[in-house]
Amino acid sequence: xxxxxxxxxxxxxxxxxxxxxxxxxxxxxxxxxxxxxxxxxxxxxxxxxxxxxxxxxxxxxxxxxxxxxxxxxxxxxxxxxxxxxxxxxxxxxxxxxxxxxxxxxxxxxxxxxxxxxxxxxxxxxxxxxxxxxxxxxxxxxxxxxxxxxxxxxxxxxxxxxxxxxxxxxxxxxxxxxxxxxxxxxxxxxxxxxxxxxxxxxxxxxxxxxxxxxxxxxxxxxxxxxxxxxxxxxxxxxxxxxxxxxxxxxxxxxxxxxxxxxxxxxxxxxxxxxxxxxxxxxxxxxxxxxxxxxxxxxxxxxxxxxxxxxxxxxxxxxxxxxxxxxxxxxxxxxxxxxxxxxxxxxxxxxxxxxxxxxxxxxxxxxxxxxxxxxxxxxxxxxxxxxxxxxxxxxxxxxxxxxxxxxxxxxxxxxxxxxxxxxxxxxxxxxxxxxxxxxxxxxxxxxxxxxxxxxxxxxxxxxxxxxxxxxxxxxxxxxxxxxxxxxxxxxxxxxxxxxxxxxxxxxxxxxxxxxxxxxxxxxxxxxxxxxxxxxxxxxxxxxxxxxxxxxxxxxxxxxxxxxxxxxxxxxxxxxxxxxxxxxxxxxxxxxxxxxxxxxxxxxxxxxxxxxxxxxxxxxxxxxxxx
Numbered sequence: 242x243x244x245x246x247x248x249x250x251x252x253x254x255x256x257x258x259x260x261x262x263x264x265x266x267x268x269x270x271x272x273x274x275x276x277x278x279x280x281x282x283x284x285x286x287x288x289x290x291x292x293x294x295x296x297x298x299x300x301x302x303x304x305x306x307x308x309x310x311x312x313x314x315x316x317x318x319x320x321x322x323x324x325x326x327x328x329x330x331x332x333x334x335x336x337x338x339x340x341x342x343x344x345x346x347x348x349x350x351x352x353x354x355x356x357x358x359x360x361x362x363x364x365x366x367x368x369x370x371x372x373x374x375x376x377x378x379x380x381x382x383x384x385x386x387x388x389x390x391x392x393x394x395x396x397x398x399x400x401x402x403x404x405x406x407x408x409x410x411x412x413x414x415x416x417x418x419x420x421x422x423x424x425x426x427x428x429x430x431x432x433x434x435x436x437x438x439x440x441x442x443x444x445x446x447x448x449x450x451x452x453x454x455x456x457x458x459x460x461x462x463x464x465x466x467x468x469x470x471x472x473x474x475x476x477x478x479x480x481x482x483x484x485x486x487x488x489x490x491x492x493x494x495x496x497x498x499x500x501x502x503x504x505x506x507x508x509x510x511x512x513x514x515x516x517x518x519x520x521x522x523x524x525x526x527x528x529x530x531x532x533x534x535x536x537x538x539x540x541x542x543x544x545x546x547x548x549x550x551x552x553x554x555x556x557x558x559x560x561x562x563x564x565x566x567x568x569x570x571x572x573x574x575x576x577x578x579x580x581x582x583x584x585x586x587x588x589x590x591x592x593x594x595x596x597x598x599x600x601x602x603x604x605x606x607x608x609x610x611x612x613x614x615x616x617x618x619x620x621x622x623x624x625x626x627x628x629x630x631x632x633x634x635x636x637x638x639x640x641x642x643x644x645x646x647x648x649x650x651x652x653x654x655x656x657x658x659x660x661x662x663x664x665x666x667x668x669x670x671x672x673x674x675x676x677x678x679x680x681x682x683x684x685x686x687x688x689x690x691x692x693x694x695x696x697x698x699x700x701x702x703x704x705x706x707x708x709x710x711x712x713x714x715x716x717x718x719x720x721x722x723x724x725x726x727x728x729x730x731x732x733x734x735x736x737x738x739x740x741x742x743x744x745x746x747x748x749x750x751x752x753x754x755x756x757x758x759x760x761x762x763x764x765x766x767x768x769x770x771x772x773x774x775x776x777x778x779x780x781x782x783x784x785x786x787x788x789x790x791x792x793x794x795x796x797x798x799x800x801x802x803x804x805x806x807x808x809x810x811x812x813x814x815x816x817x818x819x820x821x822x823x824x825x826x827x828x829x830x831x832x833x834x835x836x837x838x839x840x841x842x843x844x845x846x847x848x849x850x851x852x853x854x855x856x857x858x859x860x861x862x863x864x865x
Contacts, residue, residue: 309363323559337510344431358468364848366768385456394551397524405445405452406488407470421496427503461770528555528859556862586835606834606847610765615826629700634824636696640730655833680817693733704734711757714741767850771801
């Protein structure tokens with residue numbers, strides 16, 4: 242799942258993203274994770290946090306390829322025109338978005354057009370291969386073995402072939418122990434997934450177009466682990482090495498030599514001055530390039546077509562990213578200054594867009610980002626086992642007005658919205674009801690103030706019981722949610738305190754420090770299978786509340802240790818029931834998405850996954 246402070250577009254396998262918008266206009270303050278379907282990534286805060294592998298149905302349910310994959314535009318002739326989009330005021334600042342400092346939404350939306358790879362997410366989380374880039378095939382189940390072949394036509398924009406060398410560097414940058422560890426190598430990578438799941442590296446040769454990966458253990462999200470790569474020949478040359486020298490050092494396990502490329506990998510592809518000072522170090526493997534691009538710091542970055550691109554040509558010549566504050570997006574769309582916007586979905590925003598008439602197209606979407614309330618299990622919390630325990634958590638769950646929150650805040654945007662009763666499946670997925678029927682009996686569907694008061698008395702806590710609900714503020718929609726909960730739960734014997742603050746998602750901030758009884762945020766995802774494990778397992782890296790249950794741990798281990806979809810479904814049912822019975826937290830709703838765009842544009846397609854509406858920006862074009 243994902244959290245959005247600045248989030249990963251394609252998060253590391255095995256995590257979700259936090260979603261955390263800081264304003265009602267769509268400024269997202271997230272961090273990655275994946276819940277609602279299992280995604281590698283983090284938590285997102287889009288009024289909450291955003292979260293969610295295989296080639297079939299990892300994310301939003303199986304749909305016809307024409308419905309969820311990129312459109313087949315045939316032989317495209319690039320039009321001499323400009324289309325523009327904005328993800329916010331934050332400015333693009335890194336060609337390498339895989340470092341801890343640069344893994345952000347505003348870098349990802351640009352880099353998605355500069356780096357191509359083996360696959361992409363469709364609008365429902367289905368994984369689709371880029372057949373023009375290459376191919377990959379699972380050749381063995383035990384051990385899980387995958388063979389990758391890069392197209393002979395695949396080249397960087399400087400003419401250098403894309404080869405296994407580039408993927409060797411991707412693997413080395415994740416600091417596998419076989420090369421000496423993170424401290425010795427010095428790569429500041431945001432994720433270590435590649436090294437962790439593939440500890441022995443790639444089976445290949447220098448400059449080869451083929452490589453093989455062997456997983457010593459089953460890994461459900463294996464397909465998401467390898468896609469795009471950075472140009473290893475640039476990293477080598479900028480570090481005083483020959484391209485083949487760096488690749489051979491990785492194959493030989495020569496960590497000392499490989500470490501020589503770490504400084505450039507960490508900093509050489511960053512743009513602290515908001516300009517590309519040496520275009521030779523940023524070759525493109527995607528439809529657009531920074532070579533010849535127009536960058537006006539503080540205003541916009543206009544990408545231009547990659548003349549050496551070996552895939553489908555971009556539909557429009559100039560793709561411009563505007564650096565504009567979210568609160569200006571609606572007006573900018575009306576003025577024609579920005580052609581495509583994706584603001585936070587609120588009643589006011591939707592009404593403003595619809596009020597523009599035929600000049601603007603408006604679409605709403607179910608997103609793989611979901612809102613939830615999590616309990617704090619620390620000893621000082623009223624909900625810990627040493628204090629009020631399960632009875633106190635049940636009391637709180639009985640008074641939270643989930644349906645009222647949907648009716649007042651979400652249904653006006655999406656009339657089909659419903660209370661979400663799972664964490665690993667979404668209401669719009671075809672297997673959602675199958676899991677709900679075995680995991681949740683509806684006990685918290687209706688508010689029960691008398692029952693909540695009785696449970697609070699059973700918990701042995703003296704009323705009123707103070708409960709601080711923490712979230713990333715300002716966020717009007719979350720503020721309204723807390724107010725609704727206070728209006729209801731205070732009647733049951735709680736004293737709800739709005740503890741929203743701007744530092745909620747910061748490193749060492751409120752969420753990480755545990756200075757709350759209940760946390761309100763969202764997880765964002767795309768279609769991963771095992772990404773929920775770090776959230777719900779004992780000592781999991783995204784388990785901020787400190788929940789611990791041996792049965793849940795065992796079920797996650799079984800799920801994550803299998804590549805069998807039947808095992809995954811069986812264990813998801815077990816996990817969901819245990820999380821309800823023990824009340825890890827309370828799911829609320831799947832986020833609604835709103836997209837507004839110039840109605841003369843074609844192929845603008847909102848998506849449920851964390852990549853956002855610009856996932857297929859290379860296909861946007863004016864109608865003839």
